[in-house]
Every structure is written in structure tokens, then in C-alpha cells.
Amino acid sequence: MNRIDADVVVCGGGPAGINAALAAGRTGAKTVLIERYGFLGGMSTAALVYPWMTFHTTGGKQVIAGIAQEIIDRLMAEHASPGHVRDTVGFVRTITPYDPEVYKVLIVDMLREAGVKVLLHSLMDEAVVEGDRIVAVRLATKSGKYEVTAKQFVDATGDADLAYLSGVPCLQGRDGDSLTQPMTMKFRMRGVDLAKVKRYMIDHPDEFYKKTPFDELEQLPLSGVLGYFKHWQEAELPINRDQVLFFTGPGPDEVLVNTTRVQGLDSTKLEDLTEGEIQGRKQVRMVADFMTRNLPGFENASISSVGAQIGVRESRRIDGQYTLQVDDVVSGRTFDDCIARSGYPIDIHDPSGKGVQAAWVQGDGAYDIPYRCLIPKGIVNLLTAGRCISTSHEALATTRLTPSCMATGQAAGTAAGMASAQGISPAEISVEQLQEHLIRDGALLSSGQSSTYSVI
Template sequence: MKTIEADVVVIGGGPAGVNAAIAAGRGGAKTVLIEKYGFIGGMSTAALVYPWMTFHTVDGKQVIRGIAEEIVNRLQAAGASPGHQIDTVGFVKTITPYHPEHYKVLAVDMLREAGVKLILHSFVDQVRMAGNLIESVQLTSKSGRMEVQGKVFVDTSGDADVAYLAGAPVLKGRDGDRQMQPMTMKFRMRGVDLDRVKQYMLQHKDEFYAKTPWSELEQLPLTGVLGFYKHWREANLPINRDQVLFFTGPEKDEVLVNTTRVQGLDGTDVEDLTEAEQLGRKQVMQVAAFMTARLPGFENASISQVGAQIGVRETRRIDGVYSLQAEDVVSGRKFEDTIARSGYPIDIHDPSGKGVTAAWVKGDGAYDIPYRCLLPQEVTNLLMGGRCISTSHEALATTRLTPSCMATGQAAGTAAAIAVRQGISPAEVDAVELRNQLRTDGAIVD
């Protein structure tokens, strides 16, 4: 079996993992990033999770920067993102469109610049332990079995795969019935007349989301649409949702549709996931046919891309040293060991019903994510980043969003590099030192 040695091993090449690996590499640690697909980006590329939302509070104050902002700036310089734009859905203040194919390339460039070794087409299926320490992860790859040894491991798999395999306590779904937020197969359509869509919106305001910024809409570039309530009701599709949601771009006649909904299945169960993929693709065909037949502006539209996999909102998360709660989010609670902030509201897609439950952050519009949420119990040299950090089911409905995942990923990678450099465990990393380093690296922690 081939063996690779590293200081920091990051598992999962989504935005959290990319930022974790870049941070660890820049921190001087010999870093390896492992990804199951043949490309980088995780849900942002494989599942077409688009746009990134949000880097700001509802009042427009930016609360996420660091490596995440550097990526946006570099995409802008390449003409692959317009940067932060006003959300014309009105759910948040800003969203950040980007071109996923450019992001795939840019992310790899930044990983190489940081000295990170990238291993694609490789799936972690076993963790070798020595007491409470992870000694290595074992991979199934195109070239057979491989082992990657490390001093500190960062689980950014989205599903807490490494934590679970290592025996750390994990949770799944909401309290009681363990039901998880539904999965969504996203798809793009081209040939959309967005001027016609906007004109229809302005003439039929009652058919769209109440928070739509109507007073500015005529002057703003259309970035997203939530509504067409009447059309959706009349179509009566067998999809348990109550509206159409899509975002514009990256091309001028293109939209990303976020409307399918697959409920009651577990994204960590291979048979459930197989069924979800099939159901999701059938729903794509139903929704696309509905949109071209009934929605103004979609008369000449057609499907241009469907996700390589279904989008997964929620599976396993760790039961960590501290679990972020809904009240922490809504009240904007401050923590002494804050390593990231977010202004995204709680946004729960009903596990069994049609609707979405939302709760906005009070105070200055941002909440803190403490370092303790990145620390699992019972496994000494493991850190978490992204969707599977320690939260309640309700709080996960905000920390799962990509910019938040980017921020916790950077924090995990930075902490991992400090732990390696000082020869200590992640739990022993001084939060003051970690926060100072994150500030130096452009992240917002206050």
C-alpha cells in the first residue's frame, strides 16, 4: 500500500476544505487535500450550489473576508464574478455569483501556491487510530489502496465522514425524529429573457416574495427571483414546495434553478442517496418543462446543465465541545473564542412539509461561531470545518451556507498549522493566538 506523509491532512475539497488547506499550507504545514471527485469545489461545483450567500449582514456590513474574499477578488479579476451584488430575492442583503469552472481552476492554483498536495479521485473509507489519535486515513483510489499519515486531520467532508469513522460522537437531523433538511437537484437553463422576467415581476408584485426590493428593482441587475406562486399552484407538480426559486448567471441569459425537493432520505445512506439522485433528476425534467410552458421569459429556455450530484443540505454533524444553538444565532451572541462570523439567517427547508422557516439575526445582524464548535469529542487530533461543525439542527441551517463554511474552513486550517508548529493538540491551541492570526490573514472575528 502506498503511503504519503503530511503534517495536516484535509479531507473534502469543497470550499471549506479548499480554504482549510490553503490556510494550513500558508501556515507552514506540509498539507495534503483529499477529494473524491476529479475536480475541486464540492457542493459549489458538483451540486451547483450557487450563488455564494452571504458575506454581509442584512444592513450590508461585511462579516466574512479572509481567504473567501481573496477568492472573490481573484475571480473578479478574471472576469468570473461580478463580486457582491444586491439580492433581488430580498432574503439577504447580498449574494455573490461566480463561474464554477473558473473557481475549479482558481482553487487549484491557490492550493499549489500554498504548497498543498492534491489527491483527487480518492475516497476515505477507513481511519486508523492509536487510542484517541488518528494516525492515518486510508483511501480507495483509482490506483488501489493508499494511506495518508498526518499529525492533524481536518474533516471538511460535509458529512463528518472522518469524525464518524474515528468514533467521535455525531448527530443527525432534528431532535426527536432525526429528519434532515431535504436534498435538491439543481440545474441551469439558458435562453431565458430576464428583461421579460423583471417586467412581469414589476407588474405582478403580489406573485413574488414580500421582501423583494421593489423600490430598487427597476435599476438593479436581476440576481434572483422567488415566487411565481400562482403559476406553481396551478401546475400542481408532485414536488413538496410552494414556490419557484432561481438565481441569474453566470451567463446573461442563464439561471440556476433551486426548486426540486427530495425529502425523507439520508444523504449518508448509499441506497437512499441512489434513490435521491434518481428522484431529483426526474423532478428537474418536470420543473424545466413547467417553466418553459408557463413562466414569462422562459418560452425559449432549455436545460444547459444539471448537477453532477444532488445537493445535500444536512447529514451528520459532530457533537462537539460546544454546540451552536438557534438562540446563539438569533440573539447574535458573542463568544471569547470566536473564529468566524456570519450574517445569514436561520433557513430551514422543511424536512417533510412545503415551506421554509426563517429567523433573522438581531443586534448588529451577525452571530459568532466559537472555536469549540470545530473540536470533536474523543478524537484528539481532529478539527472540523464547513457543514459538519458542532451545531443544533436549527443552527446548522445557517452555518451550512458556503461563505460560513469558507470561514470555518480557514479557521480550522489555521488552527491545524499552529498545532503542528507547536507540537500540541488542536484543543490546546490558544484561542487568542488563533484569532490574532486570523485577523492578520484578513478574516473577521470581531
């Protein structure tokens, strides 16, 4: 068996894992990032999750920065993102479009700059556990089995795969029936007349989301659309959803469609995930055909790409030292062990119905994510980041969004690097020192910090 030794191993090459590996590598820890696909980016690239939302509160204050903002700055320098722009859907204040193909290349460059070893085409399928510690993970690869040993591990798989394989207690879905938010197969269309789309919105505001900023729409670049209620209802498609949702870009005549909905399946089960992929791709063809036949502006549009895999909103999450609750989010609660903040609202795509449940953050528009949510029970040298941190089903509906995942990734990677250097467990490091380290690296952990950023 091939063997690699490291200080920190990060499993999962999505935005949370990328930021965790960058943060760990920058502490000086010998870091390995493991990813099953032949490219990095996770849901942002494999499943076409686009745009990133949101780095700001509903009032426009930036509450997520650090490595996440550094990535945006570098994408902007390569003309691969316009930066943070107004959300013309109106659900949040800002969204952040980006070119996923440039992102795939940029993040590898950044990881190499940080000294991180990247292993692609590597499926982590076994955890070697001794007592209450992970000593290694085993990978299935084209060149046989690999064993990667480390002092500290970060689970950024989205599905809590490493935690689950290590025996960490995990939760899944909502209370009562354990159903998760639906999966979505996203796809892009080109040849869209966006000027015609915007004109139709201005002329027919009753057919679109009530929070759409119609008063500003003439001046704002069109970034997203939620609605076409009448068209969708008349079509009577066998998809349990009540509207069309799409976002513009990266191309000038291109949109990303987020309208398919696959419900009642468990993405951690092989046969369910297989069925989800099949249903999702059938729905893509159905929705695209509906859009070209019925929606003003889509008469000459066609499918340009479909996700390499179906997008997963919710699967396993750890039962950690603290479980973030919906009241913590909505009340804008602060925590002494805050390691990240977010301004994204509760956004629950109904596991069995048509709609979306939403609730906005009160107070200054942001809530804290405590360090304890990253720390699982039972295994002392493991941290989590991204979608699988410890939350309730309802709170996950905000922490699962990409900028929030980037922020918890940076925190987990920094903490893992510190724990490795000090020879202690992540639970034993000084939270105050961790917070100081994160702030030095640009993270925003208090409302006072966020007030220094301009309002968009």
C-alpha cells in the same frame, strides 16, 4: 500499500476544505487535500450550489472576508464574478455569483501556491485510530490503496465522514424524528429572457416574495427570483414546495434553478442517496418543462446543465465541545473564542412540509461561531469545518451556507497548522494566538472590524 506523510491532512475538497488546506499550507505545514471527485469545489461545483450567500449582514456590513474574500477578488480579476451584488430575492442583502469552471481552476492554482498537495479521485474510506488519535486515513484509488499519515486532520467532508469513521459521536437531523432538510438537484437553463422576467415581477408584485426590493428593481441588476406563486399552485406538481426559486448567471441568459425537493431520505445511506439522485433528476425534467410552458420569460429556455450529484443541505454533524444553538444565532451572541462570524439568517427547508422557516439575526446582524464548535469529542488531533461542525439542527440552517463554511475552514486549517508546528492538540493551542493569526490573514472577528467595510 502506497504511503504519503504530511503534517496536516484535509478530507473534503469543497469550499471549507479548500480554505482549510490553503490556511494550513500557508502556516508552513506540509498539507494534503483529499477529494473523491476529479475536481475541487464540493457542493459549489458538483451540485451547482450558486450563488454564494452571504458575506454581509442584512444591513450590508461585511462579516466574512479573509481567504474567502481573496478568492472573490481573484475571480473578479478574471471576470468570473461581479463580486458581491444586491439580492433581488430580498432574503439577504447580498449574494455573490461566480463562474464555477473558473473557480475549479483558480483554486488549484492557489493551493499549489500554498504548497498543498492535492489528491483527486481519492475516496477516503478508512481511519486508522490509535487510542484517542487518528494516525492515518486510507484511500481507495485507481492505483490501489493509499495511506496518508499526519499529525493533524481536518474533516471538511460535509457529512462528517472522517469523524464518524474515527468513532467521534455524531448527530443527525432534527430532534424527535432525526429528519434532515431536503436534498435538491439543481440545474441551469439558458435562453431565458431576463428582461421579460423582471417586467413581469414589477407588474405582478403580489406573485413574488414579500421582501423583494420592488422599489429598486428598475435600477438593480436582476440576481434572483422567488415566487411565481400562482403558476406553481396551478401546476400542482408532485413536489413538496410552494414556489419557484432561481438565480441569474453566470451567462447573460442563464439561470440556476433551486426548486426541486427530495425529502425523507438519509444522504449518508447508500440506497437512500441513490434514490435521491433518481428522484432529483426526474424532478429536474418536470420543473424545467413546467417553467418553459408556464413562466413568462422562459418560453425559449432549455436545460443547459444538471448537477453531477444532488445537493445535500444536512447530514451528520459532530457532537463537539460546544453546540451552537438557535438562540445564539438569533440573538447575535458573541463568544470569547470566536473564530468566524456570519450574517446569514436561520433558513430551514422543511424536512417534511412545503415551506421554509426563517429567522433573522438581531443586534448588529451577525453572530459568532466559537472555536469549540470545531473540536469533536474523543479524538484529540481532529478539527471539523463547514457543514459538519457542532450545531443544533436549527443553527445548522445558517452555518451550512458556503461563506460560513469558508470562514470555519480557514479557522480549522490555521488551527491545525499551528497545532502541528507546536506539537500539541488543537484544543491546547492559544485561542488568542489563533484569533490574532486569523485577523492578520483578513478574517473579521468583531463588529468593530466589520464597520471598516463599506455598506452595500
